[in-house]
Amino acid sequence: MKTTILLAALLVSHFAFVQTFASPPNVVLIMADDFGYECVGANGGTSYQTPVLDQMARDGIRFDHCHAQPLCTPTRVQLMTGISNARNYKDFGVLPRSEMTFGKVFQEAGYATCVAGKWQLGRQRNSPQHFGFDESCVWQQSRGRTDKQGHDTRFANPLLDVNGVPRAFTGGQYGPDVVSDFICDFIGRNQDRPFLVYYPMILTHCPFSPTPDSADWEASSRGSKTYKGDPQYFGDMVAYTDKMVGKINTKLESLGLAENTLVLFLGDNGTDEPIVSVCNEQRVAGAKGETIDTGTHVPLIGTWPSVIAAGQVCDDLIDTTDFFPTIVAAAGVDVPEGLDGRSFLPQLRGEPGNPRPWIHAWYKPRKKSDLAVWVRTKRFKLYRDGEFFDTRRDPLEKHRLDPKQLNNDAAGAYEVLSAELNAGTEKEGSSRN
Structure with missing residues (x-):
């Protein structure tokens, strides 16, 4: 019965979406x-x-x-x-x-x-x-x-x-x-x-x-x-x-x-x-x-x-x-x-859906401004200069985390964000212009 109800709900949802596209x-x-x-x-x-x-x-x-x-x-x-x-x-x-x-x-x-x-x-x-x-x-x-x-x-x-x-x-x-x-x-x-x-x-x-x-x-x-x-x-x-x-x-x-x-x-x-x-x-x-x-x-x-x-x-x-x-x-x-x-x-x-695991940000609003580049998950944030923060516990980013002294969650995030930061560098300047 639960399977039938779920299938019916999915069909209704799909039909509504198709109707919208029609x-x-x-x-x-x-x-x-x-x-x-x-x-x-x-x-x-x-x-x-x-x-x-x-x-x-x-x-x-x-x-x-x-x-x-x-x-x-x-x-x-x-x-x-x-x-x-x-x-x-x-x-x-x-x-x-x-x-x-x-x-x-x-x-x-x-x-x-x-x-x-x-x-x-x-x-x-x-x-x-x-x-x-x-x-x-x-x-x-x-x-x-x-x-x-x-x-x-x-x-x-x-x-x-x-x-x-x-x-x-x-x-x-x-x-x-x-x-x-x-x-x-x-x-x-x-x-x-x-x-x-x-x-x-x-x-x-x-x-x-x-x-x-x-x-x-x-x-x-x-x-x-x-x-x-x-x-x-x-x-x-x-x-x-x-x-x-x-x-x-x-x-x-x-x-x-x-x-x-x-x-x-x-x-x-x-x-x-x-x-x-x-x-x-x-x-x-x-x-x-x-x-x-x-x-x-x-x-x-x-x-x-x-x-x-x-x-x-x-x-x-x-x-x-x-x-x-x-x-x-x-x-x-x-x-x-x-x-x-x-x-x-x-x-x-x-x-x-296909939610993004991180956000890669490149920020230089004016030519005279210093460039800031960072990659973040919902909780952890790594800057290109190596600063690493737990934004859940430290939203104002006052306490930098030492990469050599990280717990399992932070250590895993640091590894992933480091790899994405390096990969993202290759995209910079690859404009469609």
Whole structure:
């Protein structure tokens, strides 16, 4: 009887997945800016209100071991190309125009494609379109982060590029509202065909400043002149991030599209350093830009009602190179050869999949910066310079382990990571360019 029940369950699951592929799914990839794992209530965070993300975790799947690069552009390049920074990263704010992106793959497969939010991957007027996005509404494309008077341009009365045309919003608008409205309009206009939305959010990057839901919001503000702003507003910005995700979800539901739409939410790196949060009864200081866990550990939550069973928690390692092959495979499109990422689509379906045993990270965000290279499992981490840490017991990496005095678990991990570190060195510089 148990065998019959199990077989029936598998057949139902397979049928649901085939049905999804019979009607190509929509894909919405949302990435919050400077938003660490500890910010989400479903992950054990207690400092902020994230009811939408918490509900998504209950309705779908959340991952406990997703790691990004420690800084924005390195993560964005990996995410967009599925390639390790060791092979195609050139400089901060740059994505080589010779690179293939998931936007291009979806576009060539007949999807309507849209990017809205923070760009930072090329100043050319057609940069988003060149990389495969039919429509775009982005910040930091043709212009920098501040205006001539030094005001930040992303939040109150923002300066954005809409389909390659610079626009100044001066009527009391809020940048995150403008780009999310653009996305909702795009979804409405393309509801009768499969679409890809890439939403690299403007929130929660500094300057920490009031949102329209803050008591002291000023619609006439021209933006902060202080880079960091005031950390007291970070909680309001997290709440607004959650609200923007809810806005997209509500749009999908109102059009009857939610059932056949894969929505993935992650952060691009750890929370910024002025912010201290509480997660699982532990104080967590943001470490954006640093290679410790609080600089790379980010939330990952996914929903896809026709495919993902509710209430799943996955313990597998996920790297930001893994998103390209995952969303392309979810669309039923052939995954390009030569990617460094591994698809976690099977895990979304509740199957074992082929989880990665380690993450190999190469991090050099600016030409003047020192290079950091490391390989890690969920617990152990080995740097190229020989530093070896147990991140479970020592998340801040204060106590280096002596390779000559390791217990069985640590000794086995050290041997495996050493071999991968050496093998990975051979890939560096083997760009597709």
